[in-house]
Every structure is written in structure tokens, then in C-alpha cells.
Amino acid sequence: MPDLPATDPAGTPAAEDAAPRDTSPCDTAPRDTAMSGSAAWAALGAAGHLARVYRGGDVRRGIDVDGLADVLATADARWSVPATLSASVQLATALPVLATGTGPAVEHVLTRALSGTATLALAATDTTAGTDLTALRTEAAVDATGVVVTGGKEWITNATTAESFLVLARHRPGRHFANFTWVLVPADAPGVAVRPARSALYAGSGAGHVSFDAVRLGREHLVGRVGFGLPVFARHIAVERLAGALWGVALCRRVLDGTRRRLTGREHREGTLWSRGHVRQRFAAALVRVRELHALTERSAPAVAGHYDLQAAATLKAAAGTTVPYVLGECAHLWGAAGFADGGMQEIRAQAALFGIGGGTTEVVLETVAEGAERVLGDLGREVLPL
Numbered sequence: 342m343p344d345l346p347a348t349d350p351a352g353t354p355a356a357e358d359a360a361p362r363d364t365s366p367c368d369t370a371p372r373d374t375a376m377s378g379s380a381a382w383a384a385l386g387a388a389g390h391l392a393r394v395y396r397g398g399d400v401r402r403g404i405d406v407d408g409l410a411d412v413l414a415t416a417d418a419r420w421s422v423p424a425t426l427s428a429s430v431q432l433a434t435a436l437p438v439l440a441t442g443t444g445p446a447v448e449h450v451l452t453r454a455l456s457g458t459a460t461l462a463l464a465a466t467d468t469t470a471g472t473d474l475t476a477l478r479t480e481a482a483v484d485a486t487g488v489v490v491t492g493g494k495e496w497i498t499n500a501t502t503a504e505s506f507l508v509l510a511r512h513r514p515g516r517h518f519a520n521f522t523w524v525l526v527p528a529d530a531p532g533v534a535v536r537p538a539r540s541a542l543y544a545g546s547g548a549g550h551v552s553f554d555a556v557r558l559g560r561e562h563l564v565g566r567v568g569f570g571l572p573v574f575a576r577h578i579a580v581e582r583l584a585g586a587l588w589g590v591a592l593c594r595r596v597l598d599g600t601r602r603r604l605t606g607r608e609h610r611e612g613t614l615w616s617r618g619h620v621r622q623r624f625a626a627a628l629v630r631v632r633e634l635h636a637l638t639e640r641s642a643p644a645v646a647g648h649y650d651l652q653a654a655a656t657l658k659a660a661a662g663t664t665v666p667y668v669l670g671e672c673a674h675l676w677g678a679a680g681f682a683d684g685g686m687q688e689i690r691a692q693a694a695l696f697g698i699g700g701g702t703t704e705v706v707l708e709t710v711a712e713g714a715e716r717v718l719g720d721l722g723r724e725v726l727p728l
């Protein structure tokens with residue numbers, strides 16, 4: 342099995358600013374932060390790592406939590422935040438949603454994506470507000486012979502590199518949950534146009550916008566049953582939220598580790614920055630938050646991976662969406678001016694703000710948490726002993 346490509350041995354976040362590296366096995370992986378998401382995906386596929394994310398290597402059997410955590414931690418250790426996002430969306434959502442379909446068109450794309458030969462974009466967010474999904478305008482006109490897709494999607498990871506788009510479209514007007522259907526649209530089909538998002542922060546993920554001008558396809562491009570688009574999305578976005586929490590723990594751990602090495606190596610008065618009480622406490626507070634996220638992730642993972650528990654997934658997303666930006670903000674501050682170097686902590690901090698937005702903003706997932714408040718409070722209760 343070939344190993345992943347090894348290039349730049351840069352530390353976190355800028356080699357010239359980093360303190361001497363320790364020998365922790367987690368931190369010996371060479372980093373190549375210039376690697377694109379599609380190249381990272383190809384490397385994971387070539388190394389045989391993509392299949393380990395699924396039980397028995399079969400995407401239709403569901404997520405193997407340890408496998409997913411290992412692959413995300415590997416991507417995070419070696420590549421940039423955008424490159425890891427590119428892999429995460431495909432592993433947790435795009436491939437499992439595609440696998441709800443059958444037929445030659447679906448199997449062809451699934452095989453190519455699972456081997457790392459091709460990337461697949463998941464295009465749910467429309468030209469309308471992403472937090473108002475049932476208002477999406479992209480249409481799939483379905484008849485006995487096929488489907489015609491018309492509309493547009495914005496801020497889609499892997500858009501500029503994808504061989505195919507998995508498009509959430511409406512086959513009927515109105516907000517009812519049964520009005521939506523997935524369609525597999527080849528990127529080279531007549532009527533498809535892609536333009537990159539103007540984002541230096543996320544260019545490496547292939548982020549872009551795509552429009553569909555009466556794209557005509559055969560019925561084999563319908564993925565799953567007509568009208569089941571939204572329930573399928575809800576199930577699999579739960580797994581994306583778990584993936585975000587697993588990745589968030591790995592990212593915070595790596596950044597905290599790099600920051601600790603920076604602080605312990607940076608001379609200050611008679612000691613180092615690490616010897617300053619306020620610095621240590623600030624760091625420790627961030628460490629506590631990561632441990633909380635880690636504990637919650639461990640506790641919730643079986644329910645999300647096993648039966649798509651939407652409440653547990655929303656809770657995880659709300660936690661990751663606040664913890665990751667907090668921890669990276671604290672670390673960026675502790676890097677001082679060096680944090681502003683190209684590719685430095687301030688850039689990573691800005692990229693990590695996506696944890697509170699992509700795949701469900703913090704406000705939206707907190708609404709879901711609030712809906713389940715009664716159950717959560719019940720779960721926290723203990724028997725009051727008679728006196």
C-alpha cells in the first residue's frame with residue numbers, strides 16, 4: 342500500500358516561527374499545506390484509506406467512527422483546513438448520500454470516488470439562504486424519460502474539481518419535506534457551468550458556484566426515490582456534524598500542541614512565555630474546552646453513526662461550532678505577531694470560523710437542541726433518594 346506523499350516538513354503554523362518539535366508520533370507527519378483538496382483525496386484513495394471510513398469497507402453499511410476519525414486526523418495533520426474540508430464533505434455526506442441510489446451511473450461515480458480517482462461535490466446550498474433549505478429554487482423536472490435540472494448552487498466544496506455534482510433539487514413547488522430529490526449531474530453535461538468562489542481562504546477546497554441551464558439527463562441520474570431527498574439529507578448531515586466534531590478535536594489538539602511548543606520555546610524575562618501564569622491559564626482553559634468536545638464526541642458518536650440521532654448531531658455541531666473558533670482564537674492570540682505570517686495561526690483561525698457556519702450554522706443547530714430540551718433534561722436527571 343503506497344504511503345501518502347511527503348513534502349514540506351513545516352510545523353504549525355510557520356516553520357521559521359516554530360519552536361523545536363517534540364517527538365510525539367502525532368506530530369512527525371510531514372505537512373504540505375499547499376496540497377489541493379482533490380490531490381489530497383487522490384492520495385488518500387491511492388493509500389487505500391478511503392474505504393476504512395465505512396464498516397467493512399462498504400459505504401452502504403454506514404460509518405466506522407474510528408476509521409473516520411483516523412482519516413480526518415491524518416488529513417488534518419498533513420494538509421490544510423480547506424483540503425481536509427474537501428475530504429470530510431465527501432466521506433461523511435456526499436458518498437453516503439450517493440450510495441442511497443442504485444444503477445450504473447451511481448455505481449460508476451461511487452467506484453471512482455471511493456478509489457480517489459474522482460471527486461464528488463455535494464450541492465445542497467442554493468442561491469437562496471442556506472439556512473432556509475426548503476426555500477431552495479433549483480428544479481428537477483422529472484418525467485418518464487428523464488430529468489431536467491435548472492438552477493444554481495453556491496459555495497460548494499470541490500465544485501471546481503468535481504467530476505459530478507450531487508444536486509438537491511425540488512421536483513414540486515412548496516416547502517413540504519417530500520418535494521425534494523437528489524440528482525447526479527456530471528460536471529461535463531451540457532448546461533453545467535462552474536466558477537470558483539472568490540475566496541483565498543478556501544480556494545484549496547475547490548469551493549465554487551455552479552449553475553444548471555436546463556441540464557437534461559436520463560432517469561438513471563435520479564439518486565434514491567423521488568421525494569426522499571430531504572429525509573436522506575437530514576440523516577447524512579448528522580454524520581457530517583459528527584465528522585466536524587471529530588475533525589475539530591484533531592485540529593484543536595494539533596494547534597494547541599504547536600502553540601505549547603511555541604510558548605515553551607519563546608524566551609520571556611527569566612523564563613519563557615509558558616512560565617507566565619496568565620498564559621498558562623489561558624492555554625489551559627482552551628485545553629478544557631477541547632476535552633469537553635472530545636468527551637461529548639465520544640459519547641455521542643455511537644448514536645449518530647448507528648442511528649442518525651439528529652439531536653445528538655446538532656448538539657455536537659453546536660459544541661464544535663463554538664469550541665473550535667474559541668480555541669483557535671486563543672491560540673492565534675498567543676502567537677503574537679507571528680500569527681499573522683502567511684499560512685499562520687490567524688489564517689487558520691479565520692478558516693476555522695467555518696465550523697460555526699458550514700453544514701448548519703450554530704443558530705440553526707441550537708434550535709434543534711432546544712426542540713429536544715425535555716429529553717436532554719430527562720437524560721441528565723437522577724433518582725432523588727428518599728429521606
Ligand SMILES: Cc1cc2nc3c(=O)[nH]c(=O)nc-3n(C[C@H](O)[C@H](O)[C@H](O)COP(=O)(O)OP(=O)(O)OC[C@H]3O[C@@H](n4cnc5c(N)ncnc54)[C@H](O)[C@@H]3O)c2cc1C
Pocket residue numbers: 430462463464465466469470471472473495496497498499543546548695698699700701702704705
Ligand atoms: C467554504 C465553504 C464550503 C461550503 N461547502 C458546501 C458544500 O459542499 N455543499 C453545500 O451544500 N454547501 C456548502 N457551503 C454552504 C454552507 O453550508 C452555508 O454557508 C451554510 O448552510 C449557511 O448558509 P448561508 O451562508 O447562506 O447563510 P445565511 O442563510 O445567509 O445566514 C447568514 C447568517 O444569518 C444568521 N441566521 C440564519 N438563520 C438563522 C436563524 N434561524 N436564527 C438565527 N440566526 C440565523 C446566522 O448568523 C447565519 O450565519 C459551504 C460554505 C462555505 C463557506
